[in-house]
Each structure stands twice: as structure tokens, then as C-alpha cells.
Amino acid sequence: MDWFPLWNSLRIAAIGSVIVFFLGILAAYYIARLPRVLKGVLDVVLTLPLVLPPTVVGYCLLLIFGPKHPVGAFLSTIGIRFVMTWYGGVLAATVVAFPLMYRTARGAFESFDETLAYSAKTLGLSNTFIFWRIRMPYCRQGILAGIVLAFARALGEYGATSMLIGYTPGRTATISTTVYQLWRTDDDAGALFWVLINLAISAIVLLAVNLLERRNGWRKRV
């Protein structure tokens, strides 16, 4: 039994989610403060990968990171290749999952009671403290929802991934590309097996979130 697709999917989704977590929060935090017009434009650009077909995103990524294009050519001279490698999968997952994190985090930040930040400042607390110890815990639910959505999207990513990194057993195969490959080659039992694996992971993630939610009950305000 070759477990590589499971391991590969998990590492791509996990690393992708971590990157998306930081990028999404950073973008949400800073863009919320920008003037309205600039905010609108950036909002459209950053949300685009959510509404574009994944194949279009994959094509765009190939246009930028393909070895015959300037950025990709430059990166390959320093030894980084996104085409046909597993970290290309991380790149695809990051781009596709980013808008989910960004949008949910922005919604959460906008609901933050700014008075809490003001009072913390007058107490002499640093902006870093305010961000990580007051703002983030306050917006915890929204941000957690964002990570879960981003992780689920990254795990299920197919279109952009298959265009950028293809399907090479033992090197770039993910659960979703494996399901398609097995089904295409009439291995119904194999495809169903990976479908069940995917279902199990998704169920575990959602269950974990629900448990986490129940444990921290301070937001139940009267």
C-alpha cells in the first residue's frame, strides 16, 4: 500500500494553511485600515482566486512560475522550482486558499471593539501585545473558521495543483489527484479508498474545531 498521497496532501495542506494564516491575517489587518478606494481595489485582487476556476489560477501560476517565464527562470537559477514539485503544490494551495482566510479574518477584525485597543494603549501595552493577546483572542472564532476553511480548501485543491505539479506517483501525487487518476484507470476500489480517507480527515478536522469551541466559553456574553 502506497501512503504517499496522504502524506503529501497533509504536508501541502498544513504548510499552505500556516502560510495562509499569517498572510491572510496580515493582509486583513492592514487592508482594513486603508483608504476606501485602495481597500476596494485590493479586496477585489485578493479575492479573485476564490471566484476564478482553479484551472485559470493554475494557468496563471504557470505563466508566472513556468521555467520559460522570467520569474520561474530566475527562481530555477537559485534552485527553486515550483513546476512538477511538491512545493509547487504548496504554492497552488496557498493561492487558492488565501481568500478564504483573508475574508473571514477581515470580517472578524471589523467586529473588534476598538475601545479595547485604546484602553490597552493608555495602559502602556505595546501594539504587539494588543494584537496577539487582545485582538486575536477576541476575533478567535472568525480566525479559527478561516483556518479551517483554508485547510479544507487546500486539502481538496485539485485544478491548479494538477496543472502546476501534475501527477507523479511518489513525488507529486495528492489525494485528490490520486482519486482522479485511479478512477480514470478504472481502479474503482482504489479511488473509493482515497475518497474515504479524505472524508475521514475532513470529519476529524471539523470535530476538533467543535471541541475547541466548546472548551473556551468566554465569548458567551450576556
Next chain:
Amino acid sequence: MSLSVDIEKTYGTFHLKAAFTVTDGVTGILGASGSGKSLTLKCIAGIERPDRGRIVLDGVTLFDSEAHIDLPPQKRRVGYLFQSYALFPNMTVKQNVLCGLHAVKDKAEKAHIYGETVRMLGLERLEAHMPHQLSGGEQQRVALARILVNRPKLLLLDEPFSALDPSLRVRLCVEMREILKGYGGPSVLVTHDRDEAYMLCSEIATADAGRISAPRDTESLFARPKTAAEAALVGIKTVLPATFADSAHISVPALRVTLETIGPVHEDLCAVGIRADGFAETADGFSATVADVLPTPDGRLVLLRPCGGEGLLYWDAPAPWTLPVGGTVTLGVRPSAVLPLYQDD
């Protein structure tokens, strides 16, 4: 210790102009909502930035538009009690208060200041509680503890009682008086409630449409308001246009009479305020018709329209008084209830 403020800020059509000096003790800013009181506090704390001017606290310049000084709120050492108390909802009472002690590194000293303050404010039982488990009054005490352990040079209190049940307000007002006395430094209390201002403040500035006046002694403000805006804030309901007659008389065209007053009257007088309890029925006075009668806990509030004149008079009439709406009554005014009012300078 003292605070001196001289700032201006424009927000669309709203223009804030505040110039005053505050020393130790409690100074009030009394004004209707939207008059710029809270904005003034936010400028002092560094949450809002004035367009121009200067703020100096205890010799330290907090803000100076000409010298390009604008200290961040973290460096101003100004304690700010918000109307909503702004307790951090994800921390216990103890963690909240310790947030105010983050700058104290010495553990023994930290524990000492913490223990002393918690005892003084009676928070011992509540240390492990979360803010949402506390009553409004308890939340206020936690917020005060968090501010006091931070040893601010100035205390700003933004409508501290408005979020509380009215039946609690007086008791907490008394508590607050003790706490402020213990604090000792200068504090500024913003409120729209004249009773709160009267009980807590030794001096009061008034806020009217963005203009914050220089603070006046509380007793003299309530006994002798100088402008129509001050009169309205201290609860004088009847204000009528008037002119100078002589040093002890004011002529009131709306009533077609000249009223006697005890205070000296100056020539630039522009209006007269009449206390609601100052009217009495007499044979030789001015006549007015009853426009409406409202029951109050102490008697009747009678709204009168002067016969042949403009404006509305408010009279706290004794309880048995029963004249029908539309009836006519002849009234005089006690000299001590007649207040000469002037243009704002």
C-alpha cells in the same frame, strides 16, 4: 501637578475648541451628548489627534502641533476610564488588573501594588471571575483598579455612570468620590448629568457645540451661570432675551416687565434665566396663560405662555395648584431667582 490644554479639531462640520487648565482634584466637563466632551478626552489621551494646539501634562509636552510632538498613548501616562469600561473579555479580573502592572518588573513590588489596590477596591472575591460574569459596578471597579495600578499622572473618566442602573448611580458616585480622593492627582470627569458633576467635581467646564469653556468653581457655576448655555446645563429651563435696565434690574420684552435681581447687572446683558421655583402668584406682575401642566414627583411643572409675548416659561408650581390649561395667571419673580446672562466671550 497640572494639565493645560489648548486644542482645535474639525470633524466635517463639527469644530472642537478647548482651552483650559486643570490642577489636582476633580474637574468636570458638563455638556450634552455630541458637544465634544469625549473627543476632548480622547485628544488628551492620544487616541485622537487634534488639528492644532498644545497639551502639556506636568511639564511634559504630550502634543504640540508646531513642534511636531505627538506622544503615543503608551507614553502619556494618562489613565482613561471608558464608558463601557473596556475590560479585556478573554482575561480574568486578575489578569486584567495585572495588565496595568506590566511595566513593573520586580515581582515583590508587583504583588504589593496589586494586593493593595485589589483590597482598596474590594475585588478580592472576584479575582478569578471573567468580565462577563461581573455586574456593571464591579466592572467599573476592575477597570479603575487596572488604571490605578498603572500610576497615571492624570485620570480621565468618560461618563462613568451612564452604563449603570440609575438606582446604583448615587452609591457608586459616593464610592468614586472616595477613590478619587485616594488617588489625589488631577482627574477630568466628563458627564451630561449635572447631579453627578455637582457631587464629584470641585470645578466644572461646560461644553456647548464643540466649545469647551474654562472651568469654574462648581458652586458659583450652579449659583450664577453666566451664559444661556451654562444656564441650560445647570438646569435653568426658562431663558428669555432681555436687556439692561439698571444695575439691579433687567428688562424682559417678552414679559413686558422689568425684573429685579440681586446680582450686579452689566450693560452687555443679552438674556435672563429664571429658576423654575422662582415664580409666585401676585397681584402686580405679568400675566401668562397656562399652555400645559405636567405632574412631577414634587408637584406640577406648569408651562406658561406670556400674554402678548414670545417664549415659554417653566414653573415648578406647588402640588395643590390646579388651574386648567388655557387659564390666565398673574405672576411675579423672586429677585434671587433672576439670573443675568451674557454673550459667550
